[in-house]
Every structure is written in C-alpha cells, then in structure tokens.
Amino acid sequence: MTLAAPAWLCKSWGRQTMDTNRIATITLDETSILRRSETVAREREVALRDLVEDNSFTPVRAAENGHVGPWDLKLAVREARLELAIHDAKGEEAGLIALGTTRFRRVIREYFAICDSYYKALRQASAPELETIDMARRGIHDRGTRHLMDALDGKVDTDFATARRLFTLLCVLHIKG
Template sequence: MATPARDKARLIDVELDESIGRATPDIEHERAVAIFDLVEENCFQPVGDEAGGPYRLRLSLAESRLVFAVARENGEPVVTHILSLTPFRRIVKDYFLVCESYYEAIRTASPSQIEAIDMGRRGLHNEGSQTLKDRLKGKIDVDFDTARRLFTLVCVLHWRG
C-alpha cells in the first residue's frame, strides 16, 4: 500500500514535446511502454519543493538541451531544469546502434546471440540511467527505476531532436 508521502513524490503524467514527431514503430513502442511504466510506478521529487506533488512532467528539447518542466497536478508550474545533452550523446548513440542490432537479431539470430546483444543493450541503458540520475542530483530526486524509464524517453527526444 502506498504511503501519503509516496503518493506525493511521484509523477502522474508525462508529456513529450509535440515537435519530436513520430519515430519508428520500435521506438514508438519503447516510448509508450516507458511512459506507461513511469506513470504506474515512480519516485520523483523536485529538491526543495515542500508542498509536494503529485507532479506532471513535460520533457522537451530546447537549443540542444534537455528541458524538464515540472508542474503540480493542477498544472501550476513548480520548476524547470535544463540539462546539457553532451554527457548523453555517446551513450545515446551507442544505445541506438545496439538497439538496431537487437531488433534485427530478434528477426534472424539465435537465442544466444540475441541474449548477448540484449545484455549489451541493458548495460548501456543502465549507464545512461545512472548518468541521468547523477545529472538530476540536487535538482530532482529519482530512484534508479524511474531514471531508467526517463532515460528511455531522453533517447526518444534525442533521436528525434
């Protein structure tokens, strides 16, 4: 059962900037699953926000920067944090290369080959998630699972940006 504090330190809605357009079916699927999973279970608390949530998050890109616009349930703005994408560029690029290999492999490769590629994919995803968690430190408190789901969305924004 959720506690009142847990109910407040969470996201209830995640929106991606409309300008990102549509992506491949595989990426669209990743995005939809990440948003669903993120809203279903997350730990998200802007540092210093005593009033608490729950929160709405709008992710977008502005001048090659990642924008986290956080609002209350009623839409009242709480805080906007802008992060450089530079620390994510290599990880995102490598992640998409491995994802392309993975999606190709699931159509043609042996189970052991698929498993090996998937291990690499998960490793890069974990690295990107930890980088995001580190970049949000002191701004927004998130747990690792929330960072993983957010990193998937960062990849979609970065890919379309």
C-alpha cells in the same frame, strides 16, 4: 502525448490518498520527436505507462519552495538541453530543470547502435546471440540511466527504475529524422 496515473493508484479503500513523491502525468513535447517508427512508438508507450504507474520523483527545489506533488512533468529537448517543466498538484508552475544533453550524446548513440543491432539480429541470430546483444543493450541503457541520475543529483530525488524510464524517454526525444 500525456499519460496520467490510473485512478486506483490515487485511492486506497475508498479514501483519497495521494503519494506526493511521484509523477502523476507526463507529457512529451511532440515537436521534439522528429521520427517515429513502430518500435520507437511502442517503447515510448511502454515507458510512459510504466512511469506513471510506478515512480518515485521529488524535485528538490520545488519541494523546498513549498510545492507539493504529485507532479505533472513535460519533457522536451530544446537547444541541446533536456527540459523538465514541472507543475505541482495544484497545477502551478513548480520549476524548470534544464540539463545539457552533450553528456548523454555518446551513450545515446551507443544505445541506438546496439538497439539497431538487436532488431537486425532478431531476424537471423540464434537465441544465445540475441541474449548477448540484449545484455549489452541493457548494460548501455543502465549506464545512460546512471548518467541521468548523476545529472539529476541535487535537483530531483528519484530511484533507478524511474530514472531508467526517463532515460528511455530522453532517447525517444533524440531520434533524428
């Protein structure tokens, strides 16, 4: 699946302006996604849409080598590595960032467990109980986001909101069938 930024993000008052420090399109490697529930598909769609509409992303080495964004990004999980294949505004390969996923395994497992608890609680829990579980879910998600930002440090300049959406997509790529 690929999503591109809407045209209104790339134009300002009839004059073409491009923010180079952003992701223009993002594609998930469909072979990495083994199972899709309706909930997962919905979260993936929201994360993809939100990411292309508002993000801050500059691959450090690509920029140092003269590549200019906006960037096209393809995410895949292969051989226990998260791969970010990057292309520049001209469509040229601008690099591949590979991160070992072992460091994310525990937080992803915890995130899946709390999400499962949350979705089960939706059927029978009170509003305060749901709020407590949701706060825990957000806390675990934020911890995973910080892990991702640490892993990207020196490789990609990004903000917390962008990293948070990327962490959601990392989770989607880790769902086992």
